[in-house]
Amino acid sequence: MTAAITAHVPAVSEPAFRRIRARDVAMALLLGLLSFLVYNANLRSITAADSYAARYLPFSIWQNHSLTLNPILTTVAQGRKPPATPENDGTAHWILKVGGDRYVSKFPIAVPVILSPFYLPAVIYLNHHGSDPLLFDKVARIMEKLCASSLAAVSVGLLYLLLRRRTDEGLAAILSLLYAFGTTTWVISSQALWMHGLAQLLIVATMLLLTGPSTALRVVLAGLLCGLIAANRQPDAILAAGLGIYGLWWSGRMRPLLVLSGMLPVALTLAYNLMIVGNVAGAYALHVRPGDFNHDIVGGIAGLLVSPTRGLFVFSPFLLFVPIFCRRVAAERSERGLTVAVGCAMIVQVAFYAMIDWRQGISWGPRWLTDMLPMLMWMLPPVVKTLSRNGRVAFGFASLLAISIQAIGAFWYTGAADIAIVSTHGPGRMRPAWDIQNAAFIAELSHPHVQADLIVDLRGNIDAVNVLPIAQGAGDEAGRQIEILGWALTNNHSPSDVAVLVDGQWGAATRELFARADVEKALGQASPAGWRVAIPIGQLTPGEHLLAVLVRATEGGEPRLLKQISFSLAPDNEALEHVTDLPSAARRARQMLASHQQAAGYWLTSYTSATRFEQPRQELNTYLNAIMLDVVSPVAEAAGASDMLAKARQFLAAQIEPSGLVRYHGRPDAPTIGTLGCAITPDSDDTALAWRVAPSEKKELLQPALATITQFRRPDGLYQTWLAPRDKYQCLDPGRDPNPADVGIQMHLLLFLEQADKAAARSLCEALSKKAGDDDIWVYYAGAPLMITLRLADLEKAGCSPRFPQARLRTEIPGQEIWLRVADQLRQVESQAGSYAAYQRTTELLTDIAAHDFSLMSDTPPLLYHNDLTATVKRFYWSQDFGYALWLRLYFENERMLSKLPCGSGGPDQKCGEK
Numbered sequence: 001m002t003a004a005i006t007a008h009v010p011a012v013s014e015p016a017f018r019r020i021r022a023r024d025v026a027m028a029l030l031l032g033l034l035s036f037l038v039y040n041a042n043l044r045s046i047t048a049a050d051s052y053a054a055r056y057l058p059f060s061i062w063q064n065h066s067l068t069l070n071p072i073l074t075t076v077a078q079g080r081k082p083p084a085t086p087e088n089d090g091t092a093h094w095i096l097k098v099g100g101d102r103y104v105s106k107f108p109i110a111v112p113v114i115l116s117p118f119y120l121p122a123v124i125y126l127n128h129h130g131s132d133p134l135l136f137d138k139v140a141r142i143m144e145k146l147c148a149s150s151l152a153a154v155s156v157g158l159l160y161l162l163l164r165r166r167t168d169e170g171l172a173a174i175l176s177l178l179y180a181f182g183t184t185t186w187v188i189s190s191q192a193l194w195m196h197g198l199a200q201l202l203i204v205a206t207m208l209l210l211t212g213p214s215t216a217l218r219v220v221l222a223g224l225l226c227g228l229i230a231a232n233r234q235p236d237a238i239l240a241a242g243l244g245i246y247g248l249w250w251s252g253r254m255r256p257l258l259v260l261s262g263m264l265p266v267a268l269t270l271a272y273n274l275m276i277v278g279n280v281a282g283a284y285a286l287h288v289r290p291g292d293f294n295h296d297i298v299g300g301i302a303g304l305l306v307s308p309t310r311g312l313f314v315f316s317p318f319l320l321f322v323p324i325f326c327r328r329v330a331a332e333r334s335e336r337g338l339t340v341a342v343g344c345a346m347i348v349q350v351a352f353y354a355m356i357d358w359r360q361g362i363s364w365g366p367r368w369l370t371d372m373l374p375m376l377m378w379m380l381p382p383v384v385k386t387l388s389r390n391g392r393v394a395f396g397f398a399s400l401l402a403i404s405i406q407a408i409g410a411f412w413y414t415g416a417a418d419i420a421i422v423s424t425h426g427p428g429r430m431r432p433a434w435d436i437q438n439a440a441f442i443a444e445l446s447h448p449h450v451q452a453d454l455i456v457d458l459r460g461n462i463d464a465v466n467v468l469p470i471a472q473g474a475g476d477e478a479g480r481q482i483e484i485l486g487w488a489l490t491n492n493h494s495p496s497d498v499a500v501l502v503d504g505q506w507g508a509a510t511r512e513l514f515a516r517a518d519v520e521k522a523l524g525q526a527s528p529a530g531w532r533v534a535i536p537i538g539q540l541t542p543g544e545h546l547l548a549v550l551v552r553a554t555e556g557g558e559p560r561l562l563k564q565i566s567f568s569l570a571p572d573n574e575a576l577e578h579v580t581d582l583p584s585a586a587r588r589a590r591q592m593l594a595s596h597q598q599a600a601g602y603w604l605t606s607y608t609s610a611t612r613f614e615q616p617r618q619e620l621n622t623y624l625n626a627i628m629l630d631v632v633s634p635v636a637e638a639a640g641a642s643d644m645l646a647k648a649r650q651f652l653a654a655q656i657e658p659s660g661l662v663r664y665h666g667r668p669d670a671p672t673i674g675t676l677g678c679a680i681t682p683d684s685d686d687t688a689l690a691w692r693v694a695p696s697e698k699k700e701l702l703q704p705a706l707a708t709i710t711q712f713r714r715p716d717g718l719y720q721t722w723l724a725p726r727d728k729y730q731c732l733d734p735g736r737d738p739n740p741a742d743v744g745i746q747m748h749l750l751l752f753l754e755q756a757d758k759a760a761a762r763s764l765c766e767a768l769s770k771k772a773g774d775d776d777i778w779v780y781y782a783g784a785p786l787m788i789t790l791r792l793a794d795l796e797k798a799g800c801s802p803r804f805p806q807a808r809l810r811t812e813i814p815g816q817e818i819w820l821r822v823a824d825q826l827r828q829v830e831s832q833a834g835s836y837a838a839y840q841r842t843t844e845l846l847t848d849i850a851a852h853d854f855s856l857m858s859d860t861p862p863l864l865y866h867n868d869l870t871a872t873v874k875r876f877y878w879s880q881d882f883g884y885a886l887w888l889r890l891y892f893e894n895e896r897m898l899s900k901l902p903c904g905s906g907g908p909d910q911k912c913g914e915k
Contacts, residue, residue, distance in 0.1 A: 079548030091504030242345025300354025660705030717767025815860025
């Protein structure tokens with residue numbers, strides 16, 4: 001008797017839905033593949049700032065093992081300014097600053113965490129190809145599109161399986177295609193890593209579980225997915241609650257399993273909120289503002305459902321058949337429980353969203369209601385099956401209209417149409433959202449469709465940031481403007497436009513690009529790459545500012561961050577004409593050096609085609625960074641430059657190759673090759689400089705380097721420049737002598753050999769002394785004697801004093817005389833014959849250079865060297881940063897000399913032992 005009763009009372013409730021067959025799985029895979037291909041057919045992403053953190057965070061999870069945005073803050077900010085305080089949004093409003101100087105995403109991070117395993121191949125690829133930020137951004141954008149389209153495509157396939165629970169193959173396939181291409185699943189979920197794509201997938205998967213047998217494994221999975229729905233996007237907790245309530249009936253006596261498994265993702269989310277964000281409700285709660293709420297609930301519901309710019313039934317009109325025929329939806333008893341549960345959940349969620357500013361930011365159509373689309377599609381089969389002939393015609397027309405609208409979004413939408421909707425404030429702020437002219441599927445058709453820009457090789461640089469006067473009458477109160485010069489190429493073609501942001505705010509943009517001969521020569525293409533943008537200073541205050549350059553490959557395409565740097569704006573004050581506060585000038589010089597140093601630790605060198613500092617271009621070379629270390633190191637601690645030099649030394653040491661040699665433009669596999677330099681032949685000069693000031697930890701590399709340099713020693717005892725035979729030259733434009741023994745190179749080699757091989761150093765000193773006046777060794781410094789003058793003092797300390805003709809130590813280039821005076825003064829200050837008169841002369845010289853906030857650096861910075869002037873192309877190399885470095889060296893050496901003067905030898909106010 002007991003057994004008979006047990007046989008008729010199942011342990012759990014099992015709804016009478018159709019079982020899924022292998023044929024159904026095959027069709028689901030086919031629909032998913034078709035959807036994936038269509039989603040990627042536009043070869044572009046349709047993103048917004050909301051998805052930036054999800055785009056980059058999976059890489060940081062792998063590489064930095066962190067859920068905060070700190071390691072990737074610059075990239076996630078995309079040229080905008082992160083918040084300075086927890087209360088301040090900054091201009092990167094998608095980033096929040098929380099306690100302990102942590103930066104977190106404004107949005108929940110379930111999407112990047114769940115997707116991070118799928119990013120492993122991309123992480124391995126980047127680890128293999130280096131850390132170029134432009135390559136990283138390219139890979140991240142591609143991964144975002146692939147992951148987003150995959151999530152949406154899988155949800156299409158699962159929806160087909162779900163619909164097969166209650167209808168035939170044909171109708172299930174038709175409705176699945178409508179879901180794929182007639183709703184915001186296409187333009188929102190499949191195009192970028194919004195939270196909506198994962199939400200749809202989780203909801204479809206949960207409903208698929210709830211419409212099958214309630215085994216223990218299915219119950220655990222259903223509970224886990226319900227919890228993830230809420231963790232992924234907190235407003236979707238309403239939808240999760242509807243599914244969970246039905247699941248409590250469905251799971252029967254296994255309810256505890258459902259509840260416990262659902263608590264796991266919720267508990268992990270709470271742990272993240274408390275430990276990382278610092279608020280149990282998460283980052284959302286920290287960002288709620290009074291203006292976010294809408295007090296017209298009825299108007300909000302209408303706006304969400306039928307407004308021309310955000311209405312669900314406008315963008316997907318076939319869904320209107322669900323509320324019209326709601327009685328038919330609930331007619332089938334076997335599905336009534338789940339239908340009622342999700343129907344109530346959707347009604348509550350719509351009411352909830354109606355209480356908020358329902359304009360939903362810059363996004364395509366009814367974005368907020370995207371998550372409930374699987375539930376709406378679930379309700380359609382009983383409606384469509386019972387439609388009359390005319391009803392089916394109307395449904396077909398509404399479906400075609402929906403697909404057309406979504407296709408416009410996929411190929412035309414840029415977000416520009418939404419600016420009129422979201423930029424209004426005050427009592428009438430919702431009015432533009434009801435203007436049909438603002439509907440994106442109408443407004444966006446005013447321009448051609450957006451060309452593909454998903455896969456873009458972006459290259460370029462910021463060459464110079466100059467503060468210039470504005471012509472009288474231009475109308476700017478400050479009378480000055482910032483001129484930014486640079487170049488950019490996208491897939492070796494001119495970009496659509498270049499925009500500049502200052503402190504994260506819009507500055508200016510240009511579509512005018514001009515030819516850059518240097519870029520054409522380095523990259524072998526002829527598309528105009530140069531750009532110039534001028535921005536009136538306006539209300540910018542003196543001090544440090546952030547400058548970012550964004551580039552778009554195509555009209556209406558996604559902007560890409562080319563580069564961002566810091567620059568310092570000096571006060572426009574005539575009192576700066578004669579700076580007398582040298583300690584302040586020293587702090588200013590150090591500040592400029594710090595702002596110009598790149599993140600990797602190097603400084604860039606400017607070059608021109610003539611002996612005037614006009615229209616300079618920039619490159620990366622090891623030479624400048626070595627002599628910067630050489631010049632500043634003796635006063636690094638006093639100047640507060642130790643950290644800067646440590647970064648530069650680390651960079652320079654990394655340029656020593658396995659052969660022990662160094663190249664002028666650095667390692668041939670560096671990310672800057674092709675943009676800031678080329679894979680040039682190794683040379684003796686830069687090898688000697690690097691080993692002297694930043695030797696490699698691999699000491700065994702020194703002897704091979706010395707052996708190679710020795711192979712290129714001439715019979716007269718001097719050393720040639722290039723460490724390769726002529727037929728192996730790379731990226732060289734040799735002059736009359738293809739491998740000269742330049743005077744400056746001999747001096748650098750001598751200082752290096754003094755450390756590594758003293759006998760060779762003495763031999764080189766004798767050879768250099770014999771050749772000191774010969775024309776054939778004056779190649780790279782014939783018109784730039786500054787470095788020779790500086791190195792003479794170093795050679796004298798090493799016991800070598802070659803006598804160069806005085807005519808060789810003078811310059812005919814205007815503006816360079818003052819730098820030769822600096823070299824002479826430094827030599828005197830460092831000698832043992834110091835005096836207070838010498839201190840005063842040096843102070844006057846330092847003051848002259850610091851006048852007008854070091855304006856001399858912008859007009860005539862130090863000319864360091866030039867190429868072989870008998871070569872095809874002439875180049876002259878300058879460095880403002882070296883000018884600041886040399887000024888700091890002279891200033892602190894001068895102060896040190898004063899402190900060592902005998903008591904009573906100073907000025908009238910000097911006390912014994914005082915500086």
